Amino acid sequence: MIRRLIGVGVGPGDPDLMTLKSLSVLRSSDLILAPTTDLAEAGRAETIILSVCPDLSVTRILFEMTPGGAGIQGRRAAAERAAQSILSTGQSWQSAAFVTIGDPNVFSTFSLLAESVGGMDPEIEIESVPGIMAFQDVVAKAGIKLLDEEESFRLLTGLNVGNDLEMALSDPSSAVVIYKGGANLGRIKETAAITGRLESGWIGIKVGMSDSEVKTLADTDEDTVGYLSTLVFPPVAR
Amino acid sequence: MIRRLIGVGVGPGDPDLMTLKSLSVLRSSDLILAPTTDLAEAGRAETIILSVCPDLSVTRILFEMTPGGAGIQGRRAAAERAAQSILSTGQSWQSAAFVTIGDPNVFSTFSLLAESVGGMDPEIEIESVPGIMAFQDVVAKAGIKLLDEEESFRLLTGLNVGNDLEMALSDPSSAVVIYKGGANLGRIKETAAITGRLESGWIGIKVGMSDSEVKTLADTDEDTVGYLSTLVFPPVAR
Numbered sequence: 001m002i003r004r005l006i007g008v009g010v011g012p013g014d015p016d017l018m019t020l021k022s023l024s025v026l027r028s029s030d031l032i033l034a035p036t037t038d039l040a041e042a043g044r045a046e047t048i049i050l051s052v053c054p055d056l057s058v059t060r061i062l063f064e065m066t067p068g069g070a071g072i073q074g075r076r077a078a079a080e081r082a083a084q085s086i087l088s089t090g091q092s093w094q095s096a097a098f099v100t101i102g103d104p105n106v107f108s109t110f111s112l113l114a115e116s117v118g119g120m121d122p123e124i125e126i127e128s129v130p131g132i133m134a135f136q137d138v139v140a141k142a143g144i145k146l147l148d149e150e151e152s153f154r155l156l157t158g159l160n161v162g163n164d165l166e167m168a169l170s171d172p173s174s175a176v177v178i179y180k181g182g183a184n185l186g187r188i189k190e191t192a193a194i195t196g197r198l199e200s201g202w203i204g205i206k207v208g209m210s211d212s213e214v215k216t217l218a219d220t221d222e223d224t225v226g227y228l229s230t231l232v233f234p235p236v237a238r
Numbered sequence: 239m240i241r242r243l244i245g246v247g248v249g250p251g252d253p254d255l256m257t258l259k260s261l262s263v264l265r266s267s268d269l270i271l272a273p274t275t276d277l278a279e280a281g282r283a284e285t286i287i288l289s290v291c292p293d294l295s296v297t298r299i300l301f302e303m304t305p306g307g308a309g310i311q312g313r314r315a316a317a318e319r320a321a322q323s324i325l326s327t328g329q330s331w332q333s334a335a336f337v338t339i340g341d342p343n344v345f346s347t348f349s350l351l352a353e354s355v356g357g358m359d360p361e362i363e364i365e366s367v368p369g370i371m372a373f374q375d376v377v378a379k380a381g382i383k384l385l386d387e388e389e390s391f392r393l394l395t396g397l398n399v400g401n402d403l404e405m406a407l408s409d410p411s412s413a414v415v416i417y418k419g420g421a422n423l424g425r426i427k428e429t430a431a432i433t434g435r436l437e438s439g440w441i442g443i444k445v446g447m448s449d450s451e452v453k454t455l456a457d458t459d460e461d462t463v464g465y466l467s468t469l470v471f472p473p474v475a476r
Contacts (some may be wrong), residue, residue, distance in 0.1 A: 016259035018291070020368065024254065052258070074389070103374055103384075106391075111383045125379060130374035132257065136341055140366045145349045146341075152402065153344075153393035160388060235417070 001093060003124050005102030005117055007088075009131020013044065015051045015105075017132045021031015022099075023052065025129055029097035032056055033086065033169040035063040035109045045099040047081045051148065061085070061098075063109050075112055083116035101208065107179060135177045135228045138204035141214040144234045146175050151235045155179065158231070161187045169195035172237035182229035185222045192217065197233045204230040239332060241362050242356055243324075243344030246335045247369020250445015251282065255370045260337075262292065263367055267335035270294055271324065273301040274348045278394045282446065283337040299323070299336075300349050313350060320356035339446065342366040343456040345395075345417060372468045373415045378444035379452040382472045384413050389473045393417065396469070399425045407433035410475035423460040430455065435471045442468040 008025050011017035027031060036043035041061050046058050064078035066072065086096060105111040105128055114126045135155070137147060139146045139208055147153055154168040158181030168176045169192060176197070182205075187206070192198040201217030205225045217231060246263050248428035249255035251439075264270060264287060275283035277298050281290070284296050286467070301311065324334060330402055344347040352364045377384045387389055392406040396419030405430060406414045413434070419426050430436040439455030443463045455469060 011257070014259070016262065017257050017368065019249070019255050019257050020261075021252070022256035023258075077285050079440050081396035105374070105377045105382065105384045105386050128381075130255065130370045130378050130379045132368045134372065136343070136368035138351075139343045140368050143364060143366075144343065145352075146343045147345050147393070148349050150397050152393050152395070153391075155385070157390070166389065 003121075004095045005095065005114065005124055005129065005164040006095065006097045006125055007108065007110035007114060007128040008099050009103040009129055010045050010099050010101060011132040011208075012046045012102060012134040012137040013048065013212065015048050017137065018048065018052060019129065019131065021129050024129065025097055026062055026099070026178040027052060029093075029095045031059050031082075031086075031089070031091060031093035031096040033061050033096060035065075035082075035098075035100065036169050037063060037065055043085075046102050048101070053163055059089075061113075065109070070087060079109075079112035079116045080120050081193045082113055083120055086117065087120055100131070102130045102133045105130070106133060117165070134179070134204065135232060137207060138202060138230050138232050140216055141204070142202040142232065144185075144202065144232070146232070148236060148238075151175060153177070158182070158184045158188055160221040161191065166191050166195060169197045170232060172196075173235050176231075176233040180227060180229075182225045182227040185220070185229070188231065189222075191232065195238060200236055202236060204232070204234045220223045239371065240466055241331065242333045243352065243364055244333065244335045245309055245348035245352060245363055245364075245366040246337050247341045247346075247367055248283050248286045248339060249370040249404035249405045249446075250340060250372040250375040251286065251336055251450070252325045253286050256286065256290060256374065257367065258292065259367050259371065263335055264291060264294060264337070266316065267331075267333045268328070269324075269329060269331035269334040270296050271299050271334060271336045273303075273320075273336075273338065274298045275301060275303055276371050277462055286339070287337055287435050294299070294341040295438065297327075297330050299351075303347070305322045314354075317347075320351055321358055324355065338388065339369070341369045343368070358452070371444065372417070372445040373470060375445060376440060376468050376470050378464060379442070380440040382470070384470070384472060385476075389413060391415070396420070396422045396426055399429065404429050406431060407471065410434075411473050413473050414469075414471040416469040418465060419465075419469045420463045423458070423467070425458075427455065428467060437473060438472060440470045
């Protein structure tokens with residue numbers, strides 16, 4: 001019988017932003033896997049699903065989440081170990097759900113895991129269930145219209161701030177979202193000021209956490225935000 | 239007492255892709271509004287919510303959906319009429335939910351309506367609940383990883399195909415999504431071929447309808463797809 005590994009997006013943090021499908025997949029799976037950076041503590045996706053379904057039995061999977069090029073070797077090795085432990089688990093399973101915040105196909109720990117599992121056992125079917133992404137939550141809370149008519153949209157990471165960001169912000173009909181913008185906030189704000197986008201920018205700090213905030217970018221200090229901040233610039237040519 | 243108008247994203251079509259929050263907002267609203275282009279027929283968002291909650295009482299709102307610059311006057315006038323009818327309805331309400339496919343802040347009929355309502359009665363609070371977008375559904379069904387590491391993402395409409403599309407596809411580390419790509423599919427495929435992206439492209443046809451399909455772009459004929467097709471090109475530099 002065919003076994004399936006399903007990446008399940010559980011949204012940005014508010015358990016209410018889980019989809020009906022994510023819930024039904026969790027309830028019908030015989031193995032539920034959740035990434036964590038410390039096996040003694042629940043990761044964010046586990047916390048989200050347990051607040052909706054406290055009776056789920058969750059198996060924690062140790063993941064390495066050091067970002068960027070410096071972390072990729074560690075993340076790949078962790079994904080290989082995780083794939084091995086899933087495939088060699090004593091528990092028999094037909095359908096394993098791996099939960100992940102946001103969407104499982106967008107900057108997600110699920111991608112590396114799926115590649116590792118697929119490499120070890122090509123017979124396992126890989127599927128995914130979309131989830132609401134952090135920037136959608138920030139846009140809704142800021143009360144802004146992200147896109148309309150023939151406007152376009154760019155999503156970048158803030159790990160490297162350079163020409164790409166300046167080019168993106170220089171197009172007044174393009175909405176721009178920056179993930180992981182916290183570390184370079186000072187330089188991002190400078191670029192936004194040069195391109196006339198600072199005053200209309202928003203920032204989501206600790207998106208999905210209980211102490212999350214959505215604020216205007218111009219009023220936000222570099223020192224007060226974490227690495228995982230989400231920046232949103234709506235189009236200015238309207 | 240403050241009245242609220244809430245744009246509720248109900249996802250791309252599969253009722254299971256509605257969020258828990260969209261359902262709870264619908265259940266707690268005393269007026270549920272759904273756009274349609276023909277008052278005698280249910281629009282897509284109405285069909286989605288009734289398949290999950292058949293007991294909801296829905297008020298249809300006539301909308302004009304002719305796309306592009308040619309349609310904007312008609313769409314604005316329809317939004318003004320809709321806002322007027324909502325504000326002058328005989329039914330008293332505190333919380334009105336306007337349902338929309340996808341996300342209410344991304345290419346949605348909700349934006350124009352919210353602007354019209356806000357212009358007529360600034361006291362009404364405007365809120366929104368995010369929804370899964372069509373491209374996320376196409377990506378999940380195609381089984382592709384959209385973004386990882388420091389890759390970026392661009393979303394364009396296919397209403398005008400020109401330099402912007404060629405520039406977007408020329409960046410091999412950028413995922414590119416094209417909404418409303420059906421009408422110009424021939425020219426989009428040519429541009430994808432020139433930039434080396436044709437073979438890795440996917441297309442979602444009639445996304446969210448019962449006869450929807452997700453296929454590889456290279457095998458798809460211009461004549462067989464509708465205006466509302468969603469094209470997805472994952473990054474090629476991996």
